[in-house]
Amino acid sequence: MKVLVVGSGGREHTLIWKLKQSKKVDNIFCAPGNGGISKIAKCVNIKADNIRALADFAARNKIHLTVVGPEAPLAAGIADEFTKRKLKVFAPDKSASQLESSKVFSKEFMRKYHIPTAAFKVFTTAAEAIGFCRTVEYPVVIKADGLAAGKGAVVVKNAEQATATIENMMVKKQFGSAGDTILVESFLQGQEISVMALTDGKTIVPLLASQDHKQAFDGDRGPNTGGMGAYCPTGFATDEIMTRINDYVLAPTLSGLNKEGITYKGVLYAGLMITPGGPKVLEYNCRFGDPETQVVLPLLRTDLYELMMAVVNRKLASIGQLSWRNDSAACVVMASKGYPGNYTTGVKIGGLPNKDDNNCVVFHAGTVYKNSQYMTSGGRVLGVVGLDKNLQLALNRAYRTVNKIKFEGARYRKDIGFRVLNLKRK
Template identity: 45%
Template structure:
């Protein structure tokens, strides 16, 4: 079966890499892809926003399955566009993808169905939001309602920081229309955890738990990024807590979406906070694979990813048992200097061929006229080490990451340290 994967980042590289291992997979196309993905699939330079061109490509290539990676096209209805053409597609429809596309929708859904989350208020004008903010304790969390490339959330540790975040979102409109409305919610302290699940209506098949590192600097300092590294499993979080999160948050949310006439099919990503008393609460939901969580979760998958995708599309996910490997995975993201603010592109990358004891997923790379690997994004590479435990996987990831160099290279040095 030939397959089309939509997207061009590290997440999509990991998806293509995992699909490539399936004996049922034929030729894989990726639109637009990146230079690293091009080693495994045929990249077609069509932007993820051009639905007509993408559906025409799928029809012309007679693909048997389309897999959508990024959030923006899901929120804009790309799955509906493929379904209208009768093309099998893995991912949620527009009305279900709203669980990520609107923080207000998500928070109201959880509130209505009594699913654990932080207390919150939603605002449509800066004046009302600002007046409410002045009355809140610090720290406080401010979120742009819409999609903002993973950067629309600020945890403010001072009122000055909170004021600036709110003004940037609603007055300066640094995230455009994504910040036309905001959510202000209580700060939750504790351990963060990500649980991705394959979902088909009320059927939920959880993946191995992971933990992401959003801030740019060690010790969770500095502005948020799309993710600077991740690891799986989480030896410091009890299985009973993970099970409680699945039973009290993820499964009830899938049922709530069905009850609302928005059945979810695809990957439902729960961002959770484990409070000091061991109780999980919902921070956010995403409507797709996480990036970089996918880069550690899929290498731990024992089962055939294509079989899982097809089961979800065909409504038979309840008949599938999914197996996971015991080994641990740690991903260290190598970023361009200056990220998440402005950064240079086209900088030569050296040592990729020397990192042969790791899985290296390309997020923002290209090949220049001289045939050299070059940087082409903020997050450039994800270096994944595998091992018997987190310590071994972490050592391998960092050892291999050091072999890769480019001018301005930046990475956190404390990925997975919490697990040790």
């Protein structure tokens, strides 16, 4: 079978690496891909948001399954276009993708179907939002309604910060029309975990829960990034918590979608805060997380191609229980100098392992392969994943490899996993 994966980051490298393990997959294409991906798939020069060109490519090359990585093409209707042309695609359609593309849609959906989430209010004018923020207890979280590349949620500690944030979003249009409408929501305290689940609109199957580190610097300090590391499983996702997430979040989300007349096919990602009052949804994403995918999929034993086809053909129930490797996975992201601000690119990468093994894999995010040499091309460059019996051993493996990889200005966090490791020490 021929598969096309859309996207160009570490998540897509991982999806391709996992799909290649399927006996059913003969050929993988990636649009547009990156340096590391070009070693295991055929990269085609089509941007992830060029939906028409992607559908033309899939039709012309008789692609059996297209898997979409990033959110932008989902919101732009890639699944609708493929389905219209009778091309199989692992991606929710435009209406389903509103769970991610509109935070107002998702919060109102949660309110309607009694899915636990932070209290919130919606505003369409800056004056009303600022007025409301004079009356609240701090901190609160201010969120732009639309897609803002992970920068649209801001925790504010006082009315002054709230006013500045609201003005940036609604008056200065920092995120363009994504900030025309905003939310003000109450601040939740607890451990943040991610649960990705596969659904065909009838059955919903959670994958193992994971945690990531969003801040740039050790101790979870500094500016937010796309993610500096992740690990799976996490000690915070106990069986009891997972049961609650299933009963109070995943199951009602699926039934709510069906009541809205929405057939969701693909991955539904719930970002959750485990509060003293139980798990609450921070947000939904309609795709695999990055770097969460890098630690979840290497532990999956079940054939990913078969799973994805079961989702697309709405036969997920026939798959039964998923099978997992009884180990931990840890990912350490190596980033370019300056990231997440302005960063350097175009520097040579040395010291990469000659080949991956069962217990250490290097997934490429921002690299190109030119003149027999890998070069950096993005903010996040590599995700080094170690696998072993427990988190500490998995981290040791990842860091041993990280220490061998060299590129000028390379920066990574040295404390990935500390929240769980501290928990064990207590």
